Amino acid sequence: MDTYFACRALRGRALHRARTLAILIVSLALLPLANAAKLEPDTGKSALPAPREYVLWYRNYDSPAIRALVELALGKTPEYGDFRLIRSEELSQGRALRELADHQSRLVDIANVATTEERESFLTAVPIPVDGGLLGFRVCVVLPETLPRFEGIDNLEDLRNSNIRIGQGSHWPDTPILESNGIRVITHSRYEILFGMLRNHRFECFARGVSEVLYDLEIEKDPDLVIEPNLLLAYPMPSYLFVAPGDQLTAHRLQLGMERAIHDGSFAEFLRNYYGAAVAALGLDRRTVITLDNPYLSDESRYVSRQTFSNLRRRLDILSR
Structure with a gap:
């Protein structure tokens, strides 16, 4: 099953996996101690630990797909304890990443954004494309x-x-x-x-990801905004x-x-539920694909991206079924 190139990519990066596995083993070894029931001093009864709260960047929290994915991942790891997702303050992407890097104020614990080599250098990435690369x-x-x-x-050249x-x-x-x-x-x-700038003719195209554009327009509720039907910009x-650089447990x-x-x-199933309709509705298989280079990826993310592009047709066929 084409689910996924990401899993194969992870296992193809031996050094990264070895480091991850070593820390994970230590983390799991400590979990029984961290999650052990606490004895109340007088009664001897056990008290359940409070759920761990994770502050998710508001743009991700408000996205049904990304919020569902974070809940799916956290729910698959019950040995780490109960959890609760909290919506962050309304921070710009740049501010959210700065707060995540600093992590003193705990304004953000988790953020989903596109990766770059620079971002991977000062934050801790979970190197699995959340939307299959869309x-x-x-x-x-x-x-x-x-x-x-x-x-x-x-x-x-025509676009330029x-x-x-x-x-x-x-x-x-x-x-x-x-x-570039x-x-x-x-x-x-x-x-x-940016939507207001588009309406005011400051630019002609607001380029939005296949995985997000239908949700964007549903929120905007503006019949004067339409999706151009023929072009698909594609770049890895x-x-x-x-998460924060020191937050290895999360x-x-x-x-x-x-x-x-x-x-x-x-x-x-998550990909089909949240992105399958968009792939079919946007008619990606009928569009003219304009491929762009991305010179800002780390070696690992470049490898993941090559797998994304090589499996594009197969993945789109699966999602549109």
């Missing part, structure tokens, strides 16, 4: 009156010559990827503001769960939970 496949949200500008675009501007978040890794491929990008630090950009719990979900088939 975030790197982008369609354009546009205004109906600009649709003619997209006609006749068949390759990257069209002078179409693409809107993206200033802290998103998509921005330097698009710019010669595409003009207009940015803002807040995701919500795995989307991972990230990282191992999430990774173990996701690996168990991959093995028992529940991860594949």
